[in-house]
Amino acid sequence: MTIIHEITVLPGINKQGEREEFIPIIIRPGDCLSIVGPTGSGKTAFINDIEVFAQGDTATKRIVLVNGEVPDEMLVRDPAQKPIAMITQNTKCFADLTVNDFLIMHIKARGLSDASIVDRVISVANGFTGEYVTPEMRVTSLSGGQTRALLISDALVIGNKPIILLDEIENAGIFKEKVISCLKNNKRAVIFVTHDPYVALLSERRIVMKNGAVTKVIEPGPSEEAALFEIRRMDECLHSLRERIRSGEQILGIA
Amino acid sequence: MILIIVAGPPSSGKTSVIRQIIRHFISEKKITYLKIDVVQAFEDEELKKEFGIPTRKVYSGDLCPDHTGIMVLEDAITWAENEEADILIFESAGLCLRCTPYTTQSLGICVISSISGVNAPLKMAPMVALADIAVVTKTDLISQAEKEVFRECIEKVTNTTEIIETNALEGTGLRYLMRRINEAPTLAKGDKVLLRGSPPLGVCTICVGKKEIGWQHHFGVVRPLDGADNIYRGD
Numbered sequence A: 001m002t003i004i005h006e007i008t009v010l011p012g013i014n015k016q017g018e019r020e021e022f023i024p025i026i027i028r029p030g031d032c033l034s035i036v037g038p039t040g041s042g043k044t045a046f047i048n049d050i051e052v053f054a055q056g057d058t059a060t061k062r063i064v065l066v067n068g069e070v071p072d073e074m075l076v077r078d079p080a081q082k083p084i085a086m087i088t089q090n091t092k093c094f095a096d097l098t099v100n101d102f103l104i105m106h107i108k109a110r111g112l113s114d115a116s117i118v119d120r121v122i123s124v125a126n127g128f129t130g131e132y133v134t135p136e137m138r139v140t141s142l143s144g145g146q147t148r149a150l151l152i153s154d155a156l157v158i159g160n161k162p163i164i165l166l167d168e169i170e171n172a173g174i175f176k177e178k179v180i181s182c183l184k185n186n187k188r189a190v191i192f193v194t195h196d197p198y199v200a201l202l203s204e205r206r207i208v209m210k211n212g213a214v215t216k217v218i219e220p221g222p223s224e225e226a227a228l229f230e231i232r233r234m235d236e237c238l239h240s241l242r243e244r245i246r247s248g249e250q251i252l253g254i255a
Numbered sequence B: 001m002i003l004i005i006v007a008g009p010p011s012s013g014k015t016s017v018i019r020q021i022i023r024h025f026i027s028e029k030k031i032t033y034l035k036i037d038v039v040q041a042f043e044d045e046e047l048k049k050e051f052g053i054p055t056r057k058v059y060s061g062d063l064c065p066d067h068t069g070i071m072v073l074e075d076a077i078t079w080a081e082n083e084e085a086d087i088l089i090f091e092s093a094g095l096c097l098r099c100t101p102y103t104t105q106s107l108g109i110c111v112i113s114s115i116s117g118v119n120a121p122l123k124m125a126p127m128v129a130l131a132d133i134a135v136v137t138k139t140d141l142i143s144q145a146e147k148e149v150f151r152e153c154i155e156k157v158t159n160t161t162e163i164i165e166t167n168a169l170e171g172t173g174l175r176y177l178m179r180r181i182n183e184a185p186t187l188a189k190g191d192k193v194l195l196r197g198s199p200p201l202g203v204c205t206i207c208v209g210k211k212e213i214g215w216q217h218h219f220g221v222v223r224p225l226d227g228a229d230n231i232y233r234g235d
Ligand SMILES: Nc1nc2c(ncn2[C@@H]2O[C@H](COP(=O)(O)OP(=O)(O)OP(=O)(O)O)[C@@H](O)[C@H]2O)c(=O)[nH]1
Pocket: B008, B009, B010, B011, B012, B013, B014, B015, B016, B017, B093, B094, B137, B138, B139, B140, B141, B166, B167, B168, B169
């Protein structure tokens, strides 16, 4: 299997067909990038390009290289070799199977045999969500948050993908910072689309989209640390407030 | 001329895939399109309006749509040749999953939606197995895990059909389909074209209009409730 040292995204065109101007974006294992921009600005299109290893054949005309070269066809097409898993804004499970059977089918499709992997996937998933997933639940009846937690864990444990693309995970009601730190700790490259200020500042690089094009790549270094500290505090405050509302409290003060 | 035959169950994304094919080839090739459907179809008008290509449709009405397709295909080829077309795209109604409308000297594409359930490929085995390519649509709605599981389900049915996954609305991943079309066999004027598969047993007396229930009232291929296993198994 090809070892992925880096993935390079070369500029394409914006929605008017004008060249976008950016220095080739290089993504390496362990990197963490966020994609931000107004709705409709092309964030999903950007990570789609990475997912399909665009060769100038998508709407954006971008080109994606692996280790500096046009990727081998098998790397793109053979699911076992493909180094990328994407969890989309729409991702659902349609298979009419229990969590256990679904994971076993995936394990078999991968030619793996160790059945204890199932427990590992479920326990990692349960680290991402407050509502526990159990093996006998049907995948079709999982909530949006549970589904994504399970699929992210599946991509990490069974898929063993070095690159994971996440489209707006904050909407799913999962512990987003846990997901990101877990993926980082496992040396995965994580690229996520987000509208959430806290998640956006958790990345080391921020790609800013407008009108279908990348307009800026920000590498804040330590310059945003103070802000991040403050946002984390606000996020924790909102989190506890959310929990209090969920548990039926009447909110008379937010301290 | 290249003949492309597109089959697949209703709403699986046949027209969406065809739209991507037309978009890709329109600047270099003259394309014609024929839709077979049972009672209603709008694709011919939509595609004509969108791309300005010659299109036609045929309603099968009370007749089996695949039967209708086979009846009219030769005339359709002549029509497309008279239009000096480089490509004729034939979209089936895709109702009976037993029949396979693919022919020799054509590129057979089976369009199947990834959200139609893990047993779907098995249920329409002949349609998948006799195709050159299975295009799996709506992969934007499912996870990588489910994509892999679905692929495995198709591979259980056949290992000769090339699998191409796509979000047909955006056309992602279709570069391999376009390559196959570029390499597709061509149909020369006057070529004898045959169905690829063996058709189901016929003639069916019910199709001909006999309404009585009970095998005693029919002839041809009959079966009682007991004592007859699979009389006939297809491809
Ligand atoms: N999200 C998503 N929707 C799709 C995709 N492909 C098709 N659709 C939608 O599915 C519906 C049916 O698509 P069509 O292309 O009309 O399907 P068809 O097989 O031609 O349908 P009939 O000819 O009526 O049998 C439409 O609403 C499409 O927009 C896809 O890849 N992703």
